Amino acid sequence: MFFRKILLFTFLIPALLDAQSPTETIIAEAGDLIITETEFKLRYELAPQLSREVKGRELENKYEFLYTLLAEKLWALQARKIGLDTTDIMRYTFRAIEKMYARDALYMDEIQSGVKITPAELEESRYRNKYPAVVSYIFSHKRDEIFNIYEALKSGLSFDTLMSVRPEALYGYNYQVNFGKMEKYAEDSIYSLKKGAFSSPIESEDGWYIFRLDSLKEKLIHDSKALTTENKNIKKVLSQRQIDSLYKEFFNKFFRGRKVNTNGIIFWSFADKVIDILKSRKTEKSLPDNEFVYTEAGDYYRLADAFGGDSLRMPFIEFDDAPVSLNNFLYDFIFEGFYSKSVNPDTIRAKLNSRVKTFIEHELLAREGFERGYDKKPEIQAALDIWRNYYLSGIYGQKLFDESKVTEAEVFAKYENNTTGFANIQVNIQEILSDSLEIIDKILREIDKGTDFGELARKYTQRVWTREKGGEFGFFSASMYGEIGEAALKMRPGEIYGPIKTDDGYSVIKLLEKKEELLRTDVPFEKVKTEIARKVFSEKLVNAKLGKTAEFAKEFGIKINGKALEDLKVTGLNMIVYKYFGFGGRNVAVPVTPMFFEWYEKYLEIKNELP
Numbered sequence: 233m234f235f236r237k238i239l240l241f242t243f244l245i246p247a248l249l250d251a252q253s254p255t256e257t258i259i260a261e262a263g264d265l266i267i268t269e270t271e272f273k274l275r276y277e278l279a280p281q282l283s284r285e286v287k288g289r290e291l292e293n294k295y296e297f298l299y300t301l302l303a304e305k306l307w308a309l310q311a312r313k314i315g316l317d318t319t320d321i322m323r324y325t326f327r328a329i330e331k332m333y334a335r336d337a338l339y340m341d342e343i344q345s346g347v348k349i350t351p352a353e354l355e356e357s358r359y360r361n362k363y364p365a366v367v368s369y370i371f372s373h374k375r376d377e378i379f380n381i382y383e384a385l386k387s388g389l390s391f392d393t394l395m396s397v398r399p400e401a402l403y404g405y406n407y408q409v410n411f412g413k414m415e416k417y418a419e420d421s422i423y424s425l426k427k428g429a430f431s432s433p434i435e436s437e438d439g440w441y442i443f444r445l446d447s448l449k450e451k452l453i454h455d456s457k458a459l460t461t462e463n464k465n466i467k468k469v470l471s472q473r474q475i476d477s478l479y480k481e482f483f484n485k486f487f488r489g490r491k492v493n494t495n496g497i498i499f500w501s502f503a504d505k506v507i508d509i510l511k512s513r514k515t516e517k518s519l520p521d522n523e524f525v526y527t528e529a530g531d532y533y534r535l536a537d538a539f540g541g542d543s544l545r546m547p548f549i550e551f552d553d554a555p556v557s558l559n560n561f562l563y564d565f566i567f568e569g570f571y572s573k574s575v576n577p578d579t580i581r582a583k584l585n586s587r588v589k590t591f592i593e594h595e596l597l598a599r600e601g602f603e604r605g606y607d608k609k610p611e612i613q614a615a616l617d618i619w620r621n622y623y624l625s626g627i628y629g630q631k632l633f634d635e636s637k638v639t640e641a642e643v644f645a646k647y648e649n650n651t652t653g654f655a656n657i658q659v660n661i662q663e664i665l666s667d668s669l670e671i672i673d674k675i676l677r678e679i680d681k682g683t684d685f686g687e688l689a690r691k692y693t694q695r696v697w698t699r700e701k702g703g704e705f706g707f708f709s710a711s712m713y714g715e716i717g718e719a720a721l722k723m724r725p726g727e728i729y730g731p732i733k734t735d736d737g738y739s740v741i742k743l744l745e746k747k748e749e750l751l752r753t754d755v756p757f758e759k760v761k762t763e764i765a766r767k768v769f770s771e772k773l774v775n776a777k778l779g780k781t782a783e784f785a786k787e788f789g790i791k792i793n794g795k796a797l798e799d800l801k802v803t804g805l806n807m808i809v810y811k812y813f814g815f816g817g818r819n820v821a822v823p824v825t826p827m828f829f830e831w832y833e834k835y836l837e838i839k840n841e842l843p
Contacts, residue, residue, distance in 0.1 A: 257796050260298055262305035263788035267298070269800055271618060275301065276802050278809040279824045290804065294797055299829035302792075306784040307625035316627045324563035329619045332813045333612050334601030335594060339814020341606070342482050347474045349467065357466045361411040363448040365422050368405045370395060370442045378433045378440035385430055391444050408449065412469035418443075486600070492592050493550045498543070498558055499588065503581045505538050511575045518696050526571040526667050529735065535562055549592060556595065564591060568817070569667075590816065597815050622823035632780065636773035643765045647757050656767060657710040659720040660745045662703040664688055664730075665695045667737030669820060672730075673808040675740055679728060685742045694737065704744065709763055711770035715826060716741060718774070733826060781831035782838050790835075 260267045276297050311317060368391070372378040385391060395401050409422055418441075421431045425445040433440045453459050506527070514525045536544060539558065547555035570587065572580055606612060662685050664675055675688055686702025693703050710721040715732050716739055723729055723743040730740030809821040 257793070259793055259797050259800070260302055261789075261791040262302050262785070263309045265305040265309065265621060267301050267305065269796065272298065272301065272797075273800065273802055275618075275822045275825070277805065278822045279820070291798060293804075294800070294802065296827065296829040298792065298797060299832045300825055300827050302785070302790055303781050303828050303831055304625040304825055305621055306781055306788060306790070307628040308621035309788050310780075310784050311624040311628040311631075316631070317624055319627065320559075321563075322623060322627055324560060325567055326620055326623050328564050328567040329623075329819070330607055330616060331594065331598035331601075332817045332819065333616060334607045335597045335815045335817065336813040337606030337609060337612055338597055338601040338604070341604075343475055343478045343814065346478045347471050349470050349474070353470060354466070357411065357470055358463075360419070360423060361462060361466050362451055362453075364411065364451060365409040365445060366447045366449050367407050367409060367422060367443045367445055368395065369400065369407060369444070370398060370404065371400055371439055373439040375433075375435075375440060378442065382433050382442060385442070391430060406446070411466070416473050487593070487596070490596065492596075494588055494592075495546065495548050495550065495558075498546060498548050499584075501539070501543075502535070502548075502558070503577075503584050505535055506570070506584060507575065507577050507580050509534060510572060510580065514575050517694070522573065524571040524573050525575065527566060527569060528667075529566060532562055532566040549588070549595065551595070561588075561591065594816065619823060622825065625825075632776050633773060636769055636776055638765055638768045638772060640761070640765075643761055643768055644757060646768050647761065647764055656749050656763060657721055658707040658747050658749055659710050659717065659743060660707045661705050661716070661720050662686060662689055662742045662744060663695060663698060663705065663716070664693045664703055664740045665734075665737055666692060667694065669731075669738060669808050669810075669824075672738045672740065676731075676808075679740070685728065703742075707745070707747070709766055711763075711766040717770070720746075731824065733824065738824075777828065778831050778834045781828075782835035785831075785835045786838055 257269045258266050259269055259272045276294070316322060370378075370381055370391075372381065381394065384394065395404060398404075409419065411419070414422075415436070418434050418436070421434055422443050422445060425431060425443070427445055427447065430442055430444040433442055453462060509527065509531055510525050513519075513528075517525075519525055536559070544559035544562070545557055548558040548561050549556035565587070570583075572583055574580070601607065607616070664672075664685070666672055666675070671692055675692060678688055679685065686704070689703025690699055693699050695703070698704060708717070710717045714734060716734065719729050719732055720741060720743050723741075723746075725743050725745055728740065728742045731738035732741065808824075810818055811821045812818050
């Protein structure tokens with residue numbers, strides 16, 4: 233029927249969007265980068281860490297999170313120093329964030345700022361909210377039929393007599409029109425009627441309606457709290473209706489006469505390659521037909537390798553000014569993500585065609601935002617600086633990972649030079665893996681309520697081989713599975729931790745058991761080399777992280793305002809908050825940074841060393 237459609241919704245975080253005051257208290261510094269009270273509070277409260285709920289360690293939690301943010305800033309400084317800020321992955325990935333904020337600022341200026349609720353509108357809306365209309369209606373899919381019915385009614389045919397011989401007689405009586413649930417034009421038509429009168433035919437998505445106003449039914453509001461809630465809802469509906477109207481007006485005006493072509497040959501080739509990737513993933517993960525199959529970060533490299541350098545440089549979106557190359561589009565495509573329940577080629581091609589259309593619209597809106605200089609606004613720059621340093625630190629983290637890879641010669645040397653064996657910690661965990669932070673948020677809330685972890689894993693985890701076992705892995709070396717293994721190594725049985733960002737998505741884990749075994753060196757090298765390699769790599773990576781971060785702290789310099797940190801009031805809630813950007817697009821409100829605070833102890837050792 234005429235249920236109100238919301239074209240877009242922007243969830244704004246005022247503190248993040250306000251320009252940071254020059255006099256705002258600084259919690260810590262790393263080189264020329266600062267951590268303000270605003271950034272610390274937002275990132276602490278809007279990104280979950282389950283251990284935060286433990287009573288009695290609130291101050292310890294704040295310090296550990298501050299050391300984590302300092303490590304991020306130090307890695308960003310080093311990345312900038314060695315030129316990683318000029319790499320393609322940084323330019324293209326960060327550019328996607330810049331475009332989202334430019335579009336959002338354009339939306340705020342063109343749409344949000346135009347919302348003005350007059351006293352007359354508010355009074356009329358309160359009346360409609362207090363007195364829902366009770367109507368009867370006649371419906372037809374066909375325009376000619378509904379207008380013939382309308383003419384018959386105008387000629388004096390009884391509404392009830394006509395209704396009695398139509399299928400609507402079963403459901404078309406006593407329909408209650410609650411304020412804000414219909415499109416405004418339909419609601420306006422109904423409230424313009426006198427009791428017993430009928431409307432002219434009104435078109436909707438599913439067909440045509442004629443309404444008769446039967447009565448107005450008073451809604452009883454029993455207390456002041458309910459009245460406050462009702463008033464908030466009224467203003468929300470009025471605002472959204474104005475937003476919808478302003479959006480349509482701007483959208484039609486902005487895109488009128490604009491035409492942008494795409495390279496058809498590249499598109500069909502791109503679609504075929506995406507289809508192959510999604511089909512393979514569905515098979516590899518044994519996903520049933522009712523589950524979504526998603527693109528992953530590594531798919532950029534699969535697509536790039538499949539096309540080759542020459543094709544990647546070719547213009548794909550043929551703007552008159554600054555065409556977008558296939559490579560540029562692929563970065564945006566993977567950044568935004570893509571999913572489908574069906575791997576039917578025609579379905580995926582249609583979804584990809586729609587995706588390209590959306591990319592063109594977003595690109596034009598972002599370019600308009602850049603042309604107006606919105607990306608230079610202080611509040612936008614403050615938000616972008618946070619994301620820039622987060623991405624830079626991630627690129628440097630990948631560099632450390634790549635540099636920590638071990639050769640067989642290193643593994644053999646470790647095997648040969650150790651005669652007593654290697655202590656190898658084995659852990660057994662339950663895991664819930666999801667590439668959707670919305671699902672992770674739901675999982676964290678369920679865990680808070682006491683829902684069984686295994687039950688949640690069976691329902692939500694995307695790691696197929698553990699699903700039937702309630703997410704249980706079985707014992708494995710803590711040097712396996714990257715940060716999952718690292719986290720499990722530090723946990724006690726029964727503890728829950730997460731989310732942990734991995735290549736597959738986000739993991740929440742529960743440690744079941746931990747045990748130590750000895751990797752013997754009196755057995756053939758071939759039998760133990762895999763486990764030794766994992767252990768050597770893990771030790772090498774951990775030592776690199778600890779040592780390098782401590783060195784950077786000494787090189788760039790860090791300062792901590794302990795009193796400001798201790799005085800800062802923060803909540804211990806665990807939640808994930810999204811920012812919905814104007815004109816479309818969504819991202820987590822703040823970067824979700826893995827906890828890494830152990831480096832600070834190493835830094836104190838270096839700092840206190842005698843010259």
